[in-house]
Amino acid sequence: MDLIVRNARLAGGGEVRDIAVNGSVIAAVEEHIEERGDSEIDAGGCLVCPPFSDPHVHLDAVLTVGDPRYNDSGTLLEGIAVWGERRPFVTKKGLMENAREAVLWEAANGVQFIRTHADTTDGSLVTVEALLELKEEMKDVADIQVVAFPQDGIYTFPDGERNLRRAVEIGCDCVGAIPHNELTREDGVRSVELAFDLAEKFGRMVDIHCDETGDEQSRFVEVMARCAISMGMGERTAASHTTAMHNYGNDYALKLMGIFQRAKMSFITLPFDNSVLQNRTDGYPRRRGHTRVDELDRAGVNVCIGHDSIMDPWYPMGKGSMLAAANLLLHTAHMSGYSQVFRLFRMITGNSAETLGVSDSYGIAPGKDASFLVLDAEDEFDAIRLQSECLWSVRRGRVVSQSVPATRTVTRESGRRDVDFKWKRMTGKA
Template sequence: MDLVIKNARLPGAGTLVDIGVTAGIIQKIAAPESLQAPRVIHAKGGLVSPPFVDPHVHLDAALTAGNPRYNESGTLLEGIRIWGERKQRLDYHDIKSRAYRAVSWMVAQGVLFIRTHADVSEPSLTTVQALTDLRDELRGMVDIQVVAFPQDGIYTHDDGERLMEEAIELGVDVLGCIPHNELTREDGVASVEYVMGLASETGMLVDIHCDETDDDQSRFVETVAAQTIKRGLQGQVTASHATAMHSYNNAYAAKLIGLLARAGVGVITNPFDNSILQARGDSYPKRRGITRVDELLAAGVTVGIGHDSIMDPWYPLGRGSMLQAASLLLHLAQLSGHEQIFDVFRMITDNSAKILNIKEQYGIEEGKPATFIVLNADNEHEAIRLTPECLYVVRDGRVLAQTEPALSTVQLTAGKQLVDFSAPAPSGAGPEAAAEPDTSGE
């Protein structure tokens, strides 16, 4: 072994292990203190997880909030209008440098697999060139999939199909469309059929911005599922957002969810943007703006969580933290059951890895790449509760990022007390089971 991670706690596991690495590959997972190597990472009982996956982010627009102006209404449509103004002066180096900075934020927080959308509605395809070049430069450190995403729609202008095909020639990885933003329902259906046809011809993956609206009559997800089945594209297709599903009647929603499960279509929910942008026209009560995550999971649909925006015209906040996104979804989708919290963690790891079709290389198993993160938390539940520091980010045995944990001390009645926010064990429930604080003064 040339590297050992000592006293690691793997997802879903109660006992600690050591992880031995040779030449960037996990060679052995064994009992603590059984492996030796010249380099050691001390996990100290912390959670060692596969890296976080962000299956839906717009790096071309990242870090542009306020330029040329802020989205004062907070609506999706104003965001699209602002981005339309910004697109008139897109610059290759600006896009690439902003995207690089956003990716560095994400890596520091444990994200090593990213799917980004590149707007192909502007005729120069500058966004595609910048993001595919960044993808290639970071290959071997961060895996980035670039989606050809026609923000304005394919059939709202004359060159939509040509620009999609040019984006394929420039090397995008995934095909997208936005049927609810087309001029008519017929055009929306045609855009889905066109993209699915391209996927059949090329073997590429598909990720469609679908029904990102409060309109209960926006029902393009069923077209996506039907096309997936008819063209035999099961496992290759993702529907992102699907927020109109929260407004469907229950009978139709049940039928649709069964259809998605049959088609093997993954769904990505984006809690930051969805909760901010949706239901802006509601008085009270206000809808939450989130798709039916609990029902989708219960039906066996693979659901992932995306960050979506990082300080752009649609969402002015964010720092690329998938744990923050997971925590927000837990609250909005009411997934606070004990086992559901672990499900939410899987939505930013295993589920999103499945959506990106990277499961063969993903995970902490003997024989797989030594690509993992060490979190300052004991388990998945605590990781979502605390949204803690990512102490180490490791790719193929190399440390890409390292963070020192925050240290807090509090002085109340009797000297200084170290506060680490750790929770008492649930067993021994009475107050007498809680340890007295250290008030020694040190």
């Protein structure tokens, strides 16, 4: 075998197994594999899981925080204004340098699947061209999908529809829209319908920034669901943000859950940006700025977690860690119940794979792609608690990232001791 991983603690049950890799495929997962590999990794009982995905990030804006100025109010509207000021000065070279660096950050954190949005507002489509080039350049560390995303809306300026169509024609994988940003509700509905029509015509997926507002009257998600049902495109459809759903009346939200089940569409929640950008006009008390994650999950609707921004005009923090995003959502979505923590882990692994349409080759089983992570944790609970380092990231049989955790030593009068915060191991409960 080309590679054997020893003493791997599998997600979803905690069994310790050996994993054999032949070429780019998992050949065997067994209690013990006698054969030796050309190279071997001793996981030492650490958690081994499929790769993380980031199903929603804006690589055309990453690492631009403070350029041309900082977002002092921290609001969504000022973020859009700052980006508008920067847009005329965007170059393909600068954009790709920043995006390339952000992909490496995510790769070091165990992300191997990325869906990025590319702003189609500028008629030059420089952002689209750059990210399509990046997709090809970085395929050794991550599979990248590009969404044609009309940041300012489709019908708010004359060339919006033409730009969106051109972006799809030159190779974008998904069609986007931002209906709540259109001038009227009627234009918002038109924008959703156009996105679905283009996706159907060109065989693409749909990923729409939908109801990213605290306005309980913003209800374009129902239009998305109707299109997904009538056109049979639910499994290729993702609604991103849907933060207005947090503020909907409970009766209406309950009705929606049944519609979403029927539509078979996916939802992407963005804890970093949603937690700081939404419900800014509430005063006190302040509602939480995310969609109804726990209710959607209980209803059997596919929900996953995206990073959204990494040091840009909308969110000045971040380092590409999906475990950090899951940890934040645990707090803001009231999902600290023991079983819920494991559901959160699923939202950055299997659920995201389903949203991105890569489930067939995804997972740790014979015949699947040899793509997996070794995390510095004993189970999914501890991975989120510790926001664990990715010790090894193996992509189609090749190690693409490796990390050495920090050593922390506490010195007392009685002596020195290293501390790794691993409570289960320390108490002998592993």
